[in-house]
């Protein structure tokens with residue numbers, strides 16, 4: 290995927306810039322698109338107000354600087370007490386650090402026609418004149434000789450922020466401005482009341498799959514990248530009906546999927562109540578070369594895979610595994626698929642993982658299985674949502690992410706369902722519950738759509754038989 294600021298990075302920068310508002314980032318200049326040339330930089334960025342400059346180096350480190358003062362070409366230093374340098378990632382790992390100005394803003398930036406973005410005197414000079422691309426990267430000719438002269442690097446240095454070089458895959462400058470929440474919700478006007486919570490809880494609790502198909506429970510398959518929040522979604526729904534935060538499914542962060550066995554989780558009505566008429570089927574997380582593949586997906590969709598089947602990355606699923614259902618019926622099959630995607634990293638899903646998802650979608654489409662996206666970790670991309678989940682449909686950042694995901698997945702926007710899973714909370718939250726329940730209810734509606742189609746098929750078949758019998 291293209292190199293650009295992720296929603297999480299935007300949210301982090303937004304917090305550092307200050308004020309409780311989120312910010313809108315508008316791309317002004319990008320060397321891979323516009324060429325690495327100081328004059329071009331100035332023609333696109335001078336007199337534009339506050340900006341963020343971001344470096345993406347060849348070690349997958351991301352760093353840069355913010356200034357509230359406009360860039361200019363006057364050959365002069367400018368004062369800005371709000372300016373800061375930062376690092377977001379180092380060697381591919383998230384390492385957010387802010388390096389504040391330590392000179393009361395004196396010499397915060399240097400603007401000159403032959404210079405690319407230059408911070409301090411000079412803590413960080415990106416490049417001078419123009420740079421040609423060399424293979425995949427730009428060998429910037431700037432310097433960092435006086436790193437720490439104007440900005441407090443808090444013990445960090447050229448090596449621990451910039452990997453000791455200025456070879457970048459890209460460099461971007463964004464205009465930054467405060468962003469208001471939308472006046473009107475971008476999709477759905479929800480009344481975030483306890484009455485609504487009870488209403489949807491009841492709908493979910495009393496859900497029955499379409500009669501006439503001999504089906505007790507709807508089966509919803511959760512698929513997605515490692516750490517996206519698949520198991521947490523089950524825990525969230527389970528917690529709502531248990532009445533307290535529950536961690537029945539194992540969740541957390543690990544290099545490879547924490548979920549190693551296929552689990553068809555049931556949710557019960559209260560502590561020891563009866564299971565509801567749906568199951569959330571949790572799978573091993575997708576990776577570039579691990580996790581369920583499109584071949585496994587065939588078996589999963591068609592209902593051959595037994596509960597607690599242990600995924601083994603080196604041994605593909607086959608009819609020889611213990612418990613393999615040789616003749617599954619409609620009730621064993623999957624009736625809706627929920628792709629679980631982490632909204633904070635959705636821009637950087639590896640190409641290979643996306644290819645796997647696309648290949649799976651082909652198989653789902655062949656079977657007419659409806660698909661939705663559960664977009665998790667929405668608290669990570671917008672401060673207002675992090676404070677209050679009910680702001681989700683008023684957040685421009687959220688709307689932008691939903692639009693993007695809908696396009697990438699080739700699904701209507703109404704199939705993209707933002708949710709906030711419980712992760713560190715100790716108490717249930719009404720708005721968090723409502724959002725998850727709304728998503729689950731929509732999924733159950735999609736299950737019904739699938740079942741109606743099955744019923745139609747059966748009725749047509751029966752009609753044919755009757756006609757032949759005539």
Ligand SMILES: Nc1nc2c(ncn2[C@@H]2O[C@H](COP(=O)(O)OP(=O)(O)OP(=O)(O)O)[C@@H](O)[C@H]2O)c(=O)[nH]1
Nearest residue numbers: 516517518519520521540541547548574666710712
């Ligand atoms: N902030 C935040 N964290 C979340 C959310 N959902 C999940 N997490 C965290 O993300 C991490 C991974 O969540 P899991 O539910 O284990 O993810 P998974 O998709 O089951 O991952 P694997 O089983 O490893 O493939 C955990 O630390 C969760 O607490 C969310 O909505 N917001």
Ligand SMILES: [Mg+2]
Nearest residue numbers: 519520547548
């Ligand atoms: Mg899991």
